[in-house]
Structures are given as structure tokens and as C-alpha cells.
Amino acid sequence: MNRITALFDIEYPLIQAGMVWNSGWKLASAVSNAGGLGLIGAGSMYPEVLREHIQKCKAATTKPFGVNVPLLYPDIDKLMQIIIEEGVQIVFTSAGNPKTWTTHLKDHGIKVVHVVSSVKFALKAQDASVDAVVAEGFEAGGHNGREETTTFTLIPMVKEQLEIPLIAAGGIATGKGMFAAMILGADGVQIGSRFVATPEASSHQAFKDLVVEAKEGATELTLKELAPVRLLKNKFYTDVKRLYESTPTKEELSALLGRGRAKKGMFEGDLEEGELEIGQIAGLIHEIKPAAEVVAEIITEFKAIKLPQL
Structure with missing residues (x-):
């Protein structure tokens, strides 16, 4: 013990x-x-x-x-x-x-x-x-x-x-x-x-399947100005990266994030527009x-x- x-x-x-x-x-x-x-x-x-x-x-x-x-x-x-x-x-x-x-x-x-x-x-x-x-x-x-x-x-x-x-x-x-x-x-x-x-x-089966498919480098920590979050790289992640190219304000980042992104991704299985939170160890x-x-x-x-x- x-x-x-x-x-x-x-x-x-x-x-x-x-x-x-x-x-x-x-x-x-x-x-x-x-x-x-x-x-x-x-x-x-x-x-x-x-x-x-x-x-x-x-x-x-x-x-x-x-x-x-x-x-x-x-x-x-x-x-x-x-x-x-x-x-x-x-x-x-x-x-x-x-x-x-x-x-x-x-x-x-x-x-x-x-x-x-x-x-x-x-x-x-x-x-x-x-x-x-x-x-x-x-x-x-x-x-x-x-x-x-x-x-x-x-x-x-x-x-x-x-x-x-x-x-x-x-x-x-x-x-x-x-x-x-x-x-x-x-x-x-x-x-x-x-x-x-x-x-x-x-969580949604589609999200679980994507976690299993993930390889090294499939995630990144982002949105530090709001609340730092590690995400699988999908369309939403790409949209966030593109917005960063214009040095966005916190308000602009919040507007892109919107409401219910995590639910949309992990619970409802929207692998494109959802927020897909998972650790680097997904590659294992x-x-x-x-x-x-x-x-x-x-x-x-x-x-x-x-x-x-x-």
C-alpha cells in the first residue's frame, strides 16, 4: 500500500x-x-x-x-x-x-x-x-x-x-x-x-477511432490566450492556425471557438468542426x-x- x-x-x-x-x-x-x-x-x-x-x-x-x-x-x-x-x-x-x-x-x-x-x-x-x-x-x-x-x-x-x-x-x-x-x-x-x-x-465512436489512428505529431497545444488546450489536428484546428496568422485578439479567438465545440467534436463526432481534445500519447x-x-x-x-x- x-x-x-x-x-x-x-x-x-x-x-x-x-x-x-x-x-x-x-x-x-x-x-x-x-x-x-x-x-x-x-x-x-x-x-x-x-x-x-x-x-x-x-x-x-x-x-x-x-x-x-x-x-x-x-x-x-x-x-x-x-x-x-x-x-x-x-x-x-x-x-x-x-x-x-x-x-x-x-x-x-x-x-x-x-x-x-x-x-x-x-x-x-x-x-x-x-x-x-x-x-x-x-x-x-x-x-x-x-x-x-x-x-x-x-x-x-x-x-x-x-x-x-x-x-x-x-x-x-x-x-x-x-x-x-x-x-x-x-x-x-x-x-x-x-x-x-x-x-x-x-465519447463518440468516430472520435475514439480517430484517437486510435493518431500518430506522433497529431496534436498541438493552442488557444493559450483563452485556456490552453491540446487538440487533434483537424479542420477546426487549421482554422485556428490560420486565424493566428493575422495576430488575432482574444475576442476574435473566442468568436471562432464559439460555444459547444468540444461537445460537437468529442460527443457528437463532428471530426471536422469539433474540438478534439487528446494527449500526445495518442500515438501509442x-x-x-x-x-x-x-x-x-x-x-x-x-x-x-x-x-x-x-
């Missing part, structure tokens, strides 16, 4: 990231049942939709699971109230100030983890009394840090100064990647992109397989590793 398995009462120090439009109750419960920690991604859910997913997840697993709440979305107060009412024991927050909700959640007996992309914000999260920190390198999909610090650089720098448990994220999809992150100081890992390519992920994802098999494969590879001799 290590600090993460003890904190969450789980078998393996492996957390499935709460990804908008990908992480519903089916994926979260499947990962939890397989020995990891499944997270419901609340960022794409209206309050009552979140309640439904929590209730279905409770019915599908007796194991611990959590909810990821990006703090930049509306209706946060309603989402948090539902989380408390439904007895969720673990909350991962991201994209905002951890001080805003940590004390309130902990007062209700909830363990709180905050996602950061730098040493500075890891220490701020620790000062806010979170129970653990996810340090995410810029290889990760979705919203990301502006500094472009890689996971293998970020983890040892955070570890050097952090006292609470540390979870590594960004560019991890295999047992070898998990092992490497933990050798560098992480107590566990959070994995997102690999779980997109599962039958249980709530070659097939769609059940979440339980993904967990088993990662843990088996992790346990079988033998260090090379000098």
Missing part, C-alpha cells in the same frame, strides 16, 4: 482522469471495479445530469469513485451541492483557485485533490489544504498549462518541494510510463487519453479495449518491469 492507495482505499495507484464528454458513470465504475479510481467528469454536465451519473455509478460499483470539477465552468455551486447530497467521497478540482471550495468540501468529509501544471500552483494547492496534487505535464490532452513543462521535468521539481501525495499526469498510458513517473517521485498516476479508447467512454494507443483490460494491462506491465543493469 502506498500513499495514494491508502488515501483513496483503492487497489492500484491509478486514477482515470475526469475528461469532459468522455468520463461518464460507465467509465468511472469500470475503472473503479478494476482496482483503480474512476472519476466522473462533471465539466460537461448540467447539475441534474451529474446527479444521474453519480447515482448510476453508485449502483454499478461498491468501490470508491470520485468526481472531477473544472472550476471555470458555470453552476459550480449547484454541482458541489449535488456532490455533497449524493455522498461522493472524493473530488478532483481543476482550472481555478483550490481555496474556493477545498475547505467547504473537507468540512463534509470529502477528500480533495487539485490539478496543477507548475510547482507554484502545486504549493498553492498544498497551502489550501488539499489532500493530494495532480501535477500535469503539457503532453496531456484537454486544458493545460501555458508553460509547456513536460511531465518528466515537472514531477521531480514538484516532488522536491511538496509534502502531500503527488499524482503524475500527462503522457502516461502504459505500465512503463507509470513506472517511470513513480521513479521520478510520483505516488500514483492519472491517465486520461488511454481511457478515451474504451467502449465505456461516453492502437486499439479500443475495455477499461478493465486497460487497467490490467498497465498494472501487469508495471509489475513485470526489471531495471536494466549498469
Whole structure:
């Protein structure tokens, strides 16, 4: 047992990231049942939709699971109230100030983890009394840090100064990647992109197929002036790149982005006009397989590793 398995009462120090439009109750419960920690991604859910997913997840697993709440979305107060009412024991927050909700959640007996992309914000999260920190390198999909610090650089720098448990994220999809992150100081890992390519992920099949087809160089971090996001290169991405040629204002970028781009791409399967968020590690994802098999494969590879001799 290590600090993460003890904190969450789980078998393996492996957390499935709460990804908008990908992480519903089916994926979260499947990962939890397989020995990891499944997270419901609340960022794409209206309050009552979140309640439904929590209730279905409770019915599908007796194991611990959590909810990821990006703090930049509306209706946060309603989402948090539902989380408390439904007895969720673990909350991962991201994209905002951890001080805003940590004390309130902990007062209700909830363990709180905050996602950061730098040493500075890891220490701020620790000062806010979170129970653990996810340090995410810029290889990760979705919203990301502006500094472009890689996971293998970020983890040892955070570890050097952090006292609470540390979870590594960004560019991890295999047992070898998990092992490497933990050798560098992480107590566990959070994995997102690999779980997109599962039958249980709530995203559109066309998006899952495109993730499997992706090769090295298929993604890029962009839209830093708004909220940095790593995208698969499609027509929408090309439109963004073309707009950058004219040195656009934030307002012009916002106008191009519009509303519902992520839903259009990942959930509805519009591979041309949608926002397709995935990590660089997509180039190492070659097939769609059940979440339980993904967990088993990662843990088996992790346990079988033998260090090379000098």
C-alpha cells in the first residue's frame, strides 16, 4: 500500500482522469471495479445530469469513485451541492483557485485533490489544504498549462518541494510510463487519453477511432490566450492556425471557438468542426479495449518491469 492507495482505499495507484464528454458513470465504475479510481467528469454536465451519473455509478460499483470539477465552468455551486447530497467521497478540482471550495468540501468529509501544471500552483494547492496534487505535464490532452513543462521535468521539481501525495499526469498510458513517473517521485498516476479508447467512454465512436489512428505529431497545444488546450489536428484546428496568422485578439479567438465545440467534436463526432481534445500519447494507443483490460494491462506491465543493469 502506498500513499495514494491508502488515501483513496483503492487497489492500484491509478486514477482515470475526469475528461469532459468522455468520463461518464460507465467509465468511472469500470475503472473503479478494476482496482483503480474512476472519476466522473462533471465539466460537461448540467447539475441534474451529474446527479444521474453519480447515482448510476453508485449502483454499478461498491468501490470508491470520485468526481472531477473544472472550476471555470458555470453552476459550480449547484454541482458541489449535488456532490455533497449524493455522498461522493472524493473530488478532483481543476482550472481555478483550490481555496474556493477545498475547505467547504473537507468540512463534509470529502477528500480533495487539485490539478496543477507548475510547482507554484502545486504549493498553492498544498497551502489550501488539499489532500493530494495532480501535477500535469503539457503532453496531456484537454486544458493545460501555458508553460509547456513536460511531465518528466515537472514531477521531480514538484516532488522536491511538496509534502502531500503527488499524482503524475500527462503522457502516461502504459505500465512503463507509470513506472517511470513513480521513479521520478510520483505516488500514483492519472491517465486520461488511454481511457478515451474504451467502449465505456461516453465519447463518440468516430472520435475514439480517430484517437486510435493518431500518430506522433497529431496534436498541438493552442488557444493559450483563452485556456490552453491540446487538440487533434483537424479542420477546426487549421482554422485556428490560420486565424493566428493575422495576430488575432482574444475576442476574435473566442468568436471562432464559439460555444459547444468540444461537445460537437468529442460527443457528437463532428471530426471536422469539433474540438478534439487528446494527449500526445495518442500515438501509442492502437486499439479500443475495455477499461478493465486497460487497467490490467498497465498494472501487469508495471509489475513485470526489471531495471536494466549498469
